[in-house]
Structure formats: C-alpha cells, structure tokens
Amino acid sequence: MSSEPLISASCDLLKVENGKAHHTDDYDTVSARLVVRRGQVFRLRVTFNRDTNFPTDDLKFELHMGRSPRTVHKSRIYLPDMDPRAGDQPSVGVKYSRINTGNSLVLEVFTSSDMGAGQWRLVMYHRRRTSRRRVMSVVAEDVVVLFNPWNKDDDVYMKNDEWRNEYVMNDTGRQYYGSARRIGGMDWYFGQFEKEVLDAVLHILDMGSLRYRDHNSAVAIARHFSALVNSNDDNGVLVGNWSGEYDDGTNPSDWVGSYAILKQYFEKKEPVQYGQCWVFAGVLCTALRAIGIPARCVTNFESAHDTDANLTIDYMYDKNDKSLDNDDSIWNFHVWNDVWMARPDLPKGFGGWQALDATPQEESSGVMRCGPMPLDAIKQGLIYHNYDGPFIYAEVNGTKRHWRRIADDKWEEILSEEGSVGKNMSTKRVGSDLREDITSQYKFAEGTPQEKLSFKIARKYVKFTKSERVASADAVKFEADVPDSVAIGEDIVASFKITSIDSVAREVYIGIVAKVMQYNGAIVSKLHDDSSNFTLAAGESKTIKATLKGSMYLPKTRSTNNSVKLFVLGGVKKPAGGVLQSFAFNDSVELDKPALSVSVASTRVKVGESVEVTVAFTNPFSQKLPAGKLRIEGSGIVGVLELSVPSIGAKAKFSKTITVVPKRFGTRMIIAGYASTVLNGVQGSVILNVST
Structure with a gap:
C-alpha cells in the first residue's frame, strides 16, 4: 500500500460529450479549456499518479475563482460527495465510483443555477484516513462557466x-x-x-x-x-x-x-x-x-x-x-x-x-x-x-x-x-x-x-421649468416634399408648399437650412441657408424649392452615416407683431451607397475544403477612387482578413478572389466591407452551408 499522496496527473475534459450536452461545442478553445453552462452536470476523466485505494484515500473537490478564493466572496465552492447510486440529491457536488479500478475515475460535477459566471479551477484535496494532512492538486485549470438559458432555474432562462x-x-x-x-x-x-x-x-x-x-x-x-x-x-x-x-x-x-x-x-x-x-x-x-x-x-x-x-x-x-x-x-x-x-x-x-x-x-x-x-x-x-x-x-x-x-x-x-x-x-x-x-x-x-x-x-419623476404653448387655430397648411434618399453624388431637390387656410391675407416667413450631419446630430458642414418673407392671400399657395448639388455635399461625407439634413422653421406673423402660427420640418436625406458583391461557385461546401470567394465592386463616381482596403470576416471560415485595394478608375470595376477553408460546419456567413478616404461603408455578404 503506497503512502504517496494521490495527485491529479492529467484530466480528459471530455470536450465532445460536454460540449454537445452544454451547447458549447461551437466554442473554439485551447485543449486545456472546458466551456460549460451553470446548473448542469459535466463529466471529466481524471488520471492520478498512482492507483486509487478507497476507502483509505479520502478526496474532496472544490471550485476556485481568482487568486485568493473565499467562500464569503462566492469565489470558493465546496463540492460535497454525492452517492453515485442515488437519484435526486443536492444540486451541488461531485459523483464518482469508489470501486478501485486502477489510476483513473470518471468525475461528475454538479453546479448550481446561480453559480458565478467566469473562469474557474477545479481542485482536489487528498488525505489518507489515518492522516490529517491534505495535499492539493489541480484537476482542471481552466473551466469556463457560462449562464444557462436552457435551465429553467437560471435568471436568463429562455423557454423558446x-x-x-x-x-x-x-x-x-x-x-x-x-x-x-x-x-x-x-x-x-x-x-x-x-x-x-x-x-x-x-x-x-x-x-x-x-x-x-x-x-x-x-x-x-x-x-x-x-x-x-x-x-x-x-x-x-x-x-x-x-x-x-x-x-x-x-x-x-x-x-x-x-x-x-x-x-x-x-x-x-x-x-x-x-x-x-x-x-x-x-x-x-x-x-x-x-x-x-x-x-x-x-x-x-x-x-x-x-x-x-x-x-x-x-x-x-x-x-x-x-x-x-x-x-x-x-x-x-x-x-x-x-x-x-x-x-x-x-x-x-x-x-x-x-x-x-x-x-x-x-x-x-x-x-x-x-x-x-x-x-x-x-x-x-x-x-x-x-x-x-x-x-x-x-x-x-x-x-x-x-x-x-x-x-x-x-x-x-x-x-x-x-x-x-x-x-x-x-x-x-x-x-x-x-x-x-x-x-x-x-x-x-x-x-x-x-x-x-x-x-x-x-x-412625475423629472423636472420641467418652461411654460407650455397655448394652442391656437392654424392660418396656413405646411407641406414638405423631400426625398427619403438619393444615390450618393446625385442632386437633392426639396420643395416646401405653404397654403393659406385663412380668410384674410397673412405675412409668412420661412427659413431653409441644409447641413451635412453626422447621424448623432453633430454638424459637419453647412450647405445652404436661405430665408423668404411674403404675403399669402386667402386660399393662395406658394412653393419654395431648394436644390443641393452633389458636388456641394460629396466632399463633406467621409463617414458612412453622414447625411444631408434639412431644417425648416417658418411662421405666420400677427398684424400687430408677434407670431400667430409656427411650423417646422427637420429630416434627413440618406445617401445610398453602392453594393459590394460577394460570391462563391457553390454555397454548399465541406469542412477543411478550399473555397474560392470573389469580392467585386463598381466605382459609382465619374472620378477615380483612391486606394482603399477590404475587411473580411467569416463565421468559422476566415476569422478576419485585411486586403489592400488599388485605386479604381471612374465607373470601373474592381474584383478580388481569395481562398478560404471552413473550419466549422453549419450555416456560415462571410462579410466583406470596402473603404477608402472618399467612399466607405460599402458592404456585402454570402452565406455558406458547410457540412462535415
């Protein structure tokens, strides 16, 4: 009978079995990492430095998080022994057979549905029944525990x-x-x-x-x-x-x-x-x-x-x-x-x-x-x-x-x-x-x-200090005719119609401002600022137009989500001074970018087989595009790639073919994006059905 302490020498994480049971088999991990979900049992095969000798060998298991795990901080979890022959038992603990069959055993680890998410170590303490001294060894250094939407007791449970x-x-x-x-x-x-x-x-x-x-x-x-x-x-x-x-x-x-x-x-x-x-x-x-x-x-x-x-x-x-x-x-x-x-x-x-x-x-x-x-x-x-x-x-x-x-x-x-x-x-x-x-x-x-x-x-729960407007009858009807979008570089034509619905003539004023704006409301550049004052007879209509040339806004639109925004404020004046009615319009005209084509000879491919992917793009402008780049990312296929793109002539087409090798099966997407200093945010994608 050996007096040598029983120490964990190696551990088979049974990653295929655990991954399938825990819906974590898609995680791309190093060999020493196991990814599981809380509130669900996982299994390990532990090999020791010598044969087991139960009941003389007494084993205790714990899960540790961080450098100084403590139970009061919930970073140290005791895993009590559970009877491997029994059915329902406490939800936290370990099961293993105490029949001596050599130098290994299969360990089942049960965790709670409110266990902390993160990186844990599974450790083992050994002592002989005749000794008070315990020797610790690490069973699994890197057990990542996730939330569990499949477990009805987890706070993130989704039944669908x-x-x-x-x-x-x-x-x-x-x-x-x-x-x-x-x-x-x-x-x-x-x-x-x-x-x-x-x-x-x-x-x-x-x-x-x-x-x-x-x-x-x-x-x-x-x-x-x-x-x-x-x-x-x-x-x-x-x-x-x-x-x-x-x-x-x-x-x-x-x-x-x-x-x-x-x-x-x-x-x-x-x-x-x-x-x-x-x-x-x-x-x-x-x-x-x-x-x-x-x-x-x-x-x-x-x-x-x-x-x-x-x-x-x-x-x-x-x-x-x-x-x-x-x-x-x-x-x-x-x-x-x-x-x-x-x-x-x-x-x-x-x-x-x-x-x-x-x-x-x-x-x-x-x-x-x-x-x-x-x-x-x-x-x-x-x-x-x-x-x-x-x-x-x-x-x-x-x-x-x-x-x-x-x-x-x-x-x-x-x-x-x-x-x-x-x-x-x-x-x-x-x-x-x-x-x-x-x-x-x-x-x-x-x-x-x-x-x-x-x-x-x-x-009831906020402050409000300004007095609110008292409603009054309208004297004019205001209508805006502004396009939702234009192809980038095209002219924008907007018109605003004011129609009298009053029985008397009224003095009307209107101001129209156009700006290149970031999507968050920040001003990039003012393009247009004009105002008008006129008398509108009873029942009369007047239309005011604003034309914004593509050459005006194009140099100002470096960011994908820049747009041209129109701000209109107008009103009807009271005869004795002041304002009888006000009207306003502010909305954006989006600048549509061209599409990026991403294609493959066949969308049905196999894991480990080479696939040629072609990315193509046509310059929409009547001017040369400067050199740019392609960024390509793919789910289980390419990771991330960056490729240089040479300058593209006016109205000319660029095409690039790359070879990728899918590494995971299932429905996978490749996404590509083109960017230069003149045009960016041009994107395309293709879906591959990858089999084993």
Missing part, C-alpha cells in the same frame, strides 16, 4: 428554442441604420465562439469593480459590460469618436464585426480606435452572448438625447428666430442592446427584455454606462426603476419642443412636435434576415390614452 438559437447561438446578425424614412441594414459578425473573443470577454469580466460575489448576477454583469465596452472610465474596449477624423485608428464605418475588435483588444490590452453606436452595440452583443446572456441589437430611429432629463428635446431660438446652440439632440438612429433576464432586484413582473447601452453618452452613478432597464417599465412610464429610466424613456418617447427667448431667462414655446421621437424600432427577426419592428414593446401607439398616461406618469 428558436429564440435561444437566435439570441445566444447565432454568431452573425443584422444591424439597422439610416433614417425612419429610409431604413438600411448591414450584416455583423458577432464571433462569440472565437477563441480570442472568449479570452477578451473573460478579461473584461475581471476588470473594473465587479465583485466575485456578483459574477452570479446577469444584471450586474450586463451593467458591468455596458461600462467596459467603452473606454471612458476603465480602459475598456472601444474609444468613441464622432469627429470625422480617424487617421490614427479605424473609421467606425470600416468594421464588419466584433471579432477583429476584441482580438486586437485582448492582444494589445489597450482600447481600440474607433467606435460609434452600432459598433458598441455589436461588441456588447458579442460579449453577452459569449458569456451566455441572450442579447439582440436594437435600432431606434429619431432617437433623442435628452441632456437635462426633462423628457423634452428642446430647440432654442433668439427673438429673431435664429437657432441657438442646443445641448439636446435627435440622432437619425441610435443602436443599443436588449438583454433577456429575470430582475430579482425589482418588483415582480419586470423580467424579460431589458434595454442596455454601451455607447458613452451620459454618466450613470458616475460611470459611462446605461441600463439594464426593463422594457415593460419604459412602456408604462415607470422610469424610477433601475437603471437609467428617464434617459432611455426620453430616447423613445420624448417630445420635440421649440422655444423662443422673450427675456434673459424667460422662454415661450412656439411649436411642439409630439410623436416625432422613437420610430420604427428595429431588430433582426428570429430565424430570418428580415427586419422586425419592436416599437410596441417599448411604447404604446402615439396618441392613444395608454401612451398619454405613460407620459403623464413619467413626467
């Missing part, structure tokens, strides 16, 4: 298998951009199963102030990721940049997925330059899905940024109706995330989808983060619930109000635009590449009694 396949397992998706009148879509590679992505997510999980005891909370981890995906406070993943100057980094429009970003972040351990809202949302969605929390990207069109938390988006003018600087703004679109989870920290009924945003806009408790906030609470106007209800409510349900200064610190409302914020809220439909409108999940239909009650409830 189609939803789980979409919001947890799908590693590609769609993001939406443009304007409420012209919605565009782009493919995005989440890449949550890539090795470097999981490495980066585990690194982020251990950064900042998240306590080990909070690793079991989907709410805490979602809020933590919301802060760490931006770099504002904790040296997180992405630097936000809306300046239009990206020479020392990557133009946000050039990214086609999260993989390249998270890979660079993990390798360099420094923030990646640069991101804007859809990039933040794409990376946050990747991190959430990688750790097992169901998530989706959501686009809100006409999205309000309410800086003073009064639920109104205020446009300020001087006594002569000249626009003043405004802190509030309306974004053409804004992309954030919804996450699916229970809310044990809130009253019953607020589980399900929660709004979460990593784009740095306003601080929440001193940190640049936002959410999670229950969609049901937003819809009902119950904005006092955690977290950041007033800001998110205003994004989807604020009211545009126009104010004229009548004294140094006194304002009068000249126009109110209700129902103009929070339109066509969009996400990818489950199991399809089509768009799903989810506006009704965030808000009641405009003008309904429920919507008015929601706003009334929400207003």
